[in-house]
Every structure is written in structure tokens, then in C-alpha cells.
Amino acid sequence: MLRIDNLNVRYGSFQVLWGASLTVAPAEIVALLGPNGSGKSSIMNAIMGLVARDADRLEFDGVDLRKTPTHRMLDLGVSYVLERRRLFPYMTVHENLMLGAFTEKNRASTARQLEWVESLFPKLIERRSQLAGSMSGGEQQMTAIARGLMRSPKLLLIDEPFLGLAPAVVGQIADVLMKIRDAGVAIFFNEQNVKLSFTMSNRGYLLESGRLVLGGPSADMLNHPHVRSVYLGI
Amino acid sequence: MLFVVMLEQIVNGLVLGAMYALLASGLSLIWGTMRVLNFAQGEMVMLGGYAAVLGVGLGLPLPVAILAAIVVLFFVGAAMSKALVLPLLNRDDWAFATIAVTLGMSIVLQNGALRVFGERFQQLDYLIDGVAAVGMFRLSWQRVLILCVSVSALAAMGLFLKYSRWGAAIRAVAQDRSAAAVCGVDVNATFLLTFGLSAALCALGAGLLGPITGVYPWMGAPLMIKAFAVVVLGGLGSFQGAILAGFLLGILESVGVMLTSSEWRDVISFVVLIAVLYVRPWGLFGVRER
Numbered sequence: 025m026l027r028i029d030n031l032n033v034r035y036g037s038f039q040v041l042w043g044a045s046l047t048v049a050p051a052e053i054v055a056l057l058g059p060n061g062s063g064k065s066s067i068m069n070a071i072m073g074l075v076a077r078d079a080d081r082l083e084f085d086g087v088d089l090r091k092t093p094t095h096r097m098l099d100l101g102v103s104y105v106l107e108r109r110r111l112f113p114y115m116t117v118h119e120n121l122m123l124g125a126f127t128e129k130n131r132a133s134t135a136r137q138l139e140w141v142e143s144l145f146p147k148l149i150e151r152r153s154q155l156a157g158s159m160s161g162g163e164q165q166m167t168a169i170a171r172g173l174m175r176s177p178k179l180l181l182i183d184e185p186f187l188g189l190a191p192a193v194v195g196q197i198a199d200v201l202m203k204i205r206d207a208g209v210a211i212f213f214n215e216q217n218v219k220l221s222f223t224m225s226n227r228g229y230l231l232e233s234g235r236l237v238l239g240g241p242s243a244d245m246l247n248h249p250h251v252r253s254v255y256l257g258i
Numbered sequence: 259m260l261f262v263v264m265l266e267q268i269v270n271g272l273v274l275g276a277m278y279a280l281l282a283s284g285l286s287l288i289w290g291t292m293r294v295l296n297f298a299q300g301e302m303v304m305l306g307g308y309a310a311v312l313g314v315g316l317g318l319p320l321p322v323a324i325l326a327a328i329v330v331l332f333f334v335g336a337a338m339s340k341a342l343v344l345p346l347l348n349r350d351d352w353a354f355a356t357i358a359v360t361l362g363m364s365i366v367l368q369n370g371a372l373r374v375f376g377e378r379f380q381q382l383d384y385l386i387d388g389v390a391a392v393g394m395f396r397l398s399w400q401r402v403l404i405l406c407v408s409v410s411a412l413a414a415m416g417l418f419l420k421y422s423r424w425g426a427a428i429r430a431v432a433q434d435r436s437a438a439a440v441c442g443v444d445v446n447a448t449f450l451l452t453f454g455l456s457a458a459l460c461a462l463g464a465g466l467l468g469p470i471t472g473v474y475p476w477m478g479a480p481l482m483i484k485a486f487a488v489v490v491l492g493g494l495g496s497f498q499g500a501i502l503a504g505f506l507l508g509i510l511e512s513v514g515v516m517l518t519s520s521e522w523r524d525v526i527s528f529v530v531l532i533a534v535l536y537v538r539p540w541g542l543f544g545v546r547e548r
Contacts, residue, residue, distance in 0.1 A: 074436055098442040110437040112430050114545075123430050126423070127442035175442065 025050050025210060026071070026102075026179055029081035033066045041066045041077075042234045048179060048212045053205050055221035055242065056214040057255070058231030064214035065107055067231070068183045072097055072104050084179065099127055103177035107184050109168040113157025117148055117167050120156050124174030133176060140207075141170035144200050162193035169197070173204065180204065182213040186220070198224045218255040222246040262394045267512045273401045275508020276408035280463035281481055282488035282500040283412060284456025290432040290495030291452045293353070294343060297360040299460060299485065300478025301367035306331045306461025307473035308371065311380045320383055324465030328458045335457025336450040338363065343453070344446055364482075371475035379472035382465070404466045411462055412501050415455070419497060428452055432495065487531045493544015503542055 026048040033041035041063045048054045058064050070077035073094045082089045084102055092100065103124075111120050121141065125134040142149050145166040151159060156167055165185065172180050185201065186194045202224060205211055215221040222228050222242040230238040230251065238248060245251055252258045281299060288296050309330045313323025342363060346355040386399040419425040430438040431448045439445050463481075464473070471477060488507055492499030507527055514526035534542060 072440060074439070093444075094436075094439040095442050095444045098440070104440045106437055106440060110434050112433040112437065114433055115426075115429065119426065123426060123438070123441045123443070126427065126430075171441070 026084050026212065027081055028071070028079060031067065031070055031077060031079040031082060033063070033070045033075055033077045035075070040234050041070065044231075044236050046229055046236065046239065048210050050178065050210055051205060051208050052227060053201065053211045053213075053225040055225035055228040056212065056231060057216070057218055057221055057228060057245075058214070059216065062231045063234040064231055065183050066234075068104065068181050068212075068214065071181060072102070095127075098175045098177065101176075101178035103172040103175060103180050105168045105172045105180065105182040105185070108187065109161075109164040111156035111164055111167055111171070113155065115156055116153050117156055117159070118152045120167055120171050121148075121174055124171035126175075128175050134174065137174050137176055141173050144173075144203060145170055161188050162190060162196075165189060165193075165197060166200075169200070169204075173209070177209060179210045179212065182211065184215060185213050186215060186217065194220070218251060219246070222251075263516065264513070265395060266397065267516045268509055269397055269401070269405075271509030271512030272505060273404050273508070274512060275505035276405055277463050277467055277481060277504075278484055278488045278508055279412060279501040279504030280408050280459045281485035282492065282504050283415070283497050284459045285485050286489045286492065286495055286500035287428070287452055287497055288456050289489065290497070291428055292343070292347070292356075292449055294347075294356045295360065295486075296343075296453070296456070297357065297482070298338070298363035298367060299456065300482030301364050301371075302331055302335060302457040302460035303464045303467075303478040303481060304371060304473070304475060305334060305367065306457075306464035307382070307468045307477060308375060308380070309461065310382055310465045310468060311473050314382065320385060324385075324462070327465055328461040331461035332454040332458040335460075336454035338457075339450055339453035344449060347449075364478075368475050368479070375475065377475065379474045381472055382468035384469045385466075400469055407466060408462070411459065415459065416497065416501075424448070424451060484527060487527055491531055491534055491541055493541030496541070496544050499541060499543030506542075 028047070029045045031041060031044040032039065044067060056064050056067065066075060069075045071082070071089065073089065073092065079090065084100055087100055089097070097104070112123065115123070121138060122134075125137065128134050147163060148166060148170060151163060156164065159167070169182065169185070172182070185197060189197065198220065201211055201213070222245050225242045227240065228242045228245045229236050230245065238245065238250065281303065285296060285299050288294055306327045309327035310323045313326045314320055318326060342359050343356055346352050346359060349355055384400045385403055388399050390397050390399055390402055419428060427438065427443045427448050428451065430441065430443055431445055435445055438448070484507065488504045489500050491507060492501070492503030507530065510530055511523050511526055515523050
């Protein structure tokens with residue numbers, strides 16, 4: 025579904041991502057692991073066209089994303105939850121969610137998605153008319169993920185879904201992400217917590233200093249000697 | 259008697275304030291969505307005035323000419339931002355480059371108008387003649403109309419921003435450009451829309467004020483300086499703030515002039531501006547930036 029070959033990202037003359045190749049198939053969770061500053065966010069931003077990039081191939085369902093402006097990605101079925109939620113702080117939760125369906129012409133579909141995301145995150149129902157900027161980090165992350173689902177995407181990219189969240193909320197969100205996958209939406213997210221990520225994902229990649237060094241089924245990743253010694257300290 | 263004079267001055271202040279609000283709210287909207295200060299905003303008033311004059315010259319009834327001027331200016335504003343401002347936004351020095359280009363536009367438009375139309379004042383007719391008199395209290399109908407029309411237009415604009423799809427897009431881009439793009443909002447189209455709407459509000463101002471001040475090449479300049487003061491006073495980027503501050507400044511100036519003399523008009527506004535900024539640097543109705 026998502027297919028990337030030899031993706032490079034440079035900020036000016038400074039290259040942060042070197043020849044990344046990866047795929048995401050329908051209805052799977054793929055985790056992108058790597059230490060701080062390894063270029064995880066750059067991959068996400070590069071897919072979405074938020075940063076300048078070049079690649080031999082960057083396509084989604086056969087459509088060349090290199091020729092797709094950021095605001096058209098959602099219509100193709102690619103949704104993105106930016107790092108640190110990035111809600112519209114002076115809008116209500118409901119207004120935020122409705123902006124997630126900005127390009128949806130079919131009102132019935134929007135109503136259906138709204139009902140679905142509110143069933144995934146029941147807390148959002150009571151928060152509907154609250155300003156997004158005034159909520160806790162966990163509630164903001166729920167709103168951000170819910171907003172990312174409003175346009176019925178096939179693939180949901182999430183940049184650091186668990187950043188700065190309380191442990192109880194992390195578990196809650198991880199559960200919901202698996203439910204979303206089970207509903208047929210593929211998820212590609214990045215994270216620093218190796219154990220959590222490779223437990224809840226189907227496949228994973230490891231990024232170090234801008235290069236993808238490992239990739240495979242999550243169970244294998246978790247047992248890989250390099251991952252065990254460097255990231256799990258075993 | 260003093261009471262009546264006072265009341266008249268307050269109403270005059272409201273009329274003046276309506277003009278400030280029409281200009282400043284657009285300025286604030288552009289700043290809020292694009293972080294661009296449009297120094298050519300005053301010239302949108304001037305072009306709007308000439309567009310209405312030309313419309314009347316073509317034989318259109320005045321209200322139709324003004325409406326046409328509003329539509330024309332919407333496209334002029336959008337085209338100007340498309341041709342001159344958008345190409346600069348991806349540059350590292352966009353903040354300065356956009357100031358330079360809009361300031362340049364302002365000069366070009368003023369001198370262009372001088373060259374094309376000459377320095378003679380062009381006259382627009384009053385939309386309504388006559389004077390409303392209640393007891394000793396007297397007010398020209400044109401001023402009443404200015405007040406009613408501008409308040410309605412600003413209210414309509416506010417409702418558009420709050421409840422329409424594209425209004426939501428403008429607010430979303432203002433609050434987080436990348437997040438809006440990811441939500442499917444065409445950010446560049448939103449910028450054009452914002453510029454166009456702001457210019458349209460200016461044209462409305464010109465159609466209302468033109469009969470009182472006349473239409474001339476540099477008619478926008480003095481309004482523009484005040485509009486900047488109003489935008490800062492209300493809080494940069496706040497649409498409602500610009501409107502409220504516009505009316506507030508209009509009243510303060512009119513009443514202040516009555517108590518002192520007309521040379522003090524600008525002194526009053528800028529003393530108020532400095533005093534407010536001293537206490538609330540983020541403006542009366544703005545939000546402190548993090």
C-alpha cells in the first residue's frame with residue numbers, strides 16, 4: 025500500500041535521512057523505532073510533503089506522493105497525526121474533529137466516522153465543546169488521533185503517539201490503536217520505547233543516525249541481539 | 259447642550275471607528291493567518307474608492323457600483339497576494355520580504371493612481387441625503403448608514419469565520435498551518451481568500467466613506483496608520499479585538515478632540531496605544547503568545 029524506496033531528506037546541506045526504504049501493508053501496525061534525533065519524524069514529514077525530499081519511489085496505492093501536495097494526501101487515504109498533537113487550540117474538540125473531515129463531501133460518512141471515533145474515545149463526548157488547548161495531554165492525543173480518523177483514512181501516520189503521556193494513558197491509547205488496526209486502518213507510528221512498540225505492532229523498523237538498520241516482524245525485532253543489547257540492555 | 263454635543267461626538271466617533279474597524283479587522287485577519295503585515299491595505303481602500311467612482315461613471319447606480327467595487331477588490335486582493343506575497347512565503351527572509359513588497363505595492367499604487375486619475379478629488383454621492391434630527395440631536399443619514407452597514411458587514415464576516423467551512427479553514431490555518439494542511443485544507447487558497455476578503459472590506463469602507471472624504475490617490479494612508487494602531491491595540495491577529503479597538507479608538511478620538519482640539523487627534527490615539535502596550539503588551543483583546 026505505502027511503498028518507499030531510497031528516501032532522502034536534507035535540511036539545506038545537512039542530510040538527516042539516508043536512503044530509507046520501507047513498506048506498509050493494509051491493516052497492519054508498523055512501528056518505527058529509533059533514538060532521539062535519528063530522523064523518525066523526518067520520515068513522517070517527508071511522506072506527507074511537509075519537508076523537501078527525494079526518493080526513487082514514494083507511492084501510496086500506486087499514486088506518486090512526490091507529486092501530491094500535502095492537503096491532497098487525506099483524499100488519497102493517508103492521514104497524519106503530527107508530533108505533540110498539534111490541535112487547533114482555540115477551537116473546541118468538536119470543531120477540531122470536524123476539520124479532520126474538511127474535504128469529506130458526504131455528510132453521512134462524516135457522521136458515521138464521528139460516531140465511531142467517539143466510541144473509541146468515549147471521553148471526547150463529554151469534552152465536545154471544550155477548547156482543545158485546555159485539555160490534558162492524554163485527552164489532546166485522543167482528540168488528535170480521532171481527528172486523524174475522521175476522513176476514513178486507509179493509513180494513519182502517527183508521530184510519537186505516546187510522547188509525554190502518563191503510563192495509564194499510554195496503555196489506553198495502545199489498546200485503541202490496535203482496535204483501529206482491527207477495523208482495517210493501517211498504522212505507521214514512531215516511538216522510542218522499544219518494548220511497548222514491538223509488542224503492539226506487526227512489523228517494525230529500527231532507525232539509527234538517519235539510516236534504517238533493521239526491519240522485520242516485531243517478534244523477531246524484539247529478539248534481535250542488537251535490539252536486545254543496545255535498547256533493552258539484556 | 260453639552261450632553262447633546264457629547265452624544266454627537268460619540269456617534270461621530272462610532273462612525274470613524276467603523277472605518278478603522280473595517281480596515282483593521284482585515285489587517286488583523288491577514289496577520290493572524292499568514293503572519294504578514296499588509297502595508298498596502300490602505301491602498302485597497304483607495305482602489306475600492308476609484309472602482310466605485312468608475313462604476314458610477316459607467317452609469318451604474320451608486321449602491322450597485324459599490325457592490326461591484328467590493329467584488330472587484332476581492333479579486334484584486336487575491337491576485338495581489340498570489341502574485342506578490344505567496345511566492346515569498348517559502349523564503350527564509352519572508353518576514354522582511356513581505357513587508358518590503360507590500361510597502362512597495364502601497365507606493366506603486368498611490369503613484370499609479372496619481373498618474374492615472376490625477377490628484378483631483380473625485381466625488382462619490384451620498385447614498386442617502388438628509389439629516390436625522392431627534393430633538394436637538396442631529397446626525398446625517400449617511401453617517402447612520404455607515405454605522406449600520408459596517409457593523410452588519412463585520413458581523414457577517416464574524417459569522418462566516420465562526421460557522422462556515424472556509425471560515426473554519428481560515429481559523430485552522432491561523433492556529434496551525436501544518437496541521438491544517440494535513441487536515442486537507444489548501445493553505446495557499448486560504449491565504450488568497452483571506453487577502454481577498456480583507457480587500458473587500460476595504461472597498462466597502464471606501465464606498466461608505468468616499469462621499470464624506472472624497473476619493474484621492476493617498477486617501478488610504480492616514481487610515482492605514484490608524485489601522486495599524488488599532489490592530490496592535492486590539493491584539494495582533496484578533497478579528498474581534500480589531501473591531502472593538504477600532505470603535506474604542508474612534509470614540510476616544512472624537513471625544514478627545516471635543517475636549518481639546520483637532521490637532522490633538524493623533525496624539526490622543528498614540529498616547530492611548532503606548533499606554534495600553536505598557537500595561538498589556540499583547541493588546542486589549544489579544545492572547546499572550548507563548
